[in-house]
Amino acid sequence: MIGRLNHVAIAVPDLEAAAKTYRETLGAKVSEPQAEPDHGVTVVFVELDNTKIELLHPLGENSPISAFLEKNKSGGMHHVCYEVEDILAARDKLVAEGARILGDGEPKNGAHNKPVLFLHPKDFNGTLVELEQV
Numbered sequence: 001m002i003g004r005l006n007h008v009a010i011a012v013p014d015l016e017a018a019a020k021t022y023r024e025t026l027g028a029k030v031s032e033p034q035a036e037p038d039h040g041v042t043v044v045f046v047e048l049d050n051t052k053i054e055l056l057h058p059l060g061e062n063s064p065i066s067a068f069l070e071k072n073k074s075g076g077m078h079h080v081c082y083e084v085e086d087i088l089a090a091r092d093k094l095v096a097e098g099a100r101i102l103g104d105g106e107p108k109n110g111a112h113n114k115p116v117l118f119l120h121p122k123d124f125n126g127t128l129v130e131l132e133q134v
């Protein structure tokens with residue numbers, strides 16, 4: 001069911017500083033900040049040869065990542081995103097097997113304007129998993 005690793009996300013306390021570190025210290029190609037109000041985050045993508053790093057910062061009052069940054073003041077690994085061909089089929093299989101889909105269970109378009117879902121970290125070895133339909 002899951003295919004390529006689409007991205008690894010890191011929640012950061014200072015998006016501009018993190019983007020500068022990846023661009024200047026690590027010499028990577030880094031996108032401009034992209035506000036994603038429907039997801040309560042602003043994101044920047046670091047383009048690597050074999051995948052992407054998504055740098056995340058809270059946007060708005062009810063960001064789903066605010067509590068995470070409260071607990072992890074320097075930031076930290078937040079989620080992994082796997083690609084799937086059919087996100088509804090993936091969801092139905094996961095639900096049938098007892099996995100918890102976060103939110104209302106309906107896919108919403110993510111930063112790549114493709115449908116995404118999130119799976120509860122407690123069901124996947126303490127790791128927040130995002131699925132993106134490609």
Ligand SMILES: CC[C@H](C(=O)O)C(=O)SCCNC(=O)CCNC(=O)[C@H](O)C(C)(C)COP(=O)(O)OP(=O)(O)OC[C@H]1O[C@@H](n2cnc3c(N)ncnc32)[C@H](O)[C@@H]1OP(=O)(O)O
Nearest residue numbers: 036039064065067068078102110111112118121126127128
């Ligand atoms: C623009 C879209 C973009 C894209 O790629 O396209 C994105 O990726 S958007 C990313 C931001 N959106 C989300 O993360 C949506 C899904 N996340 C959530 O709904 C919440 O973050 C949630 C429910 C996973 C955690 O929310 P919160 O931290 O407020 O809840 P709790 O404090 O009650 O945490 C419950 C339990 O889970 C542990 N936890 C929290 N976050 C993570 C994490 N990132 N990885 C692993 N574990 C996590 C937390 O420590 C609690 O565990 P406990 O043992 O009970 O302390």
Ligand SMILES: [Co+2]
Nearest residue numbers: 009054081130
């Ligand atoms: Co993501």
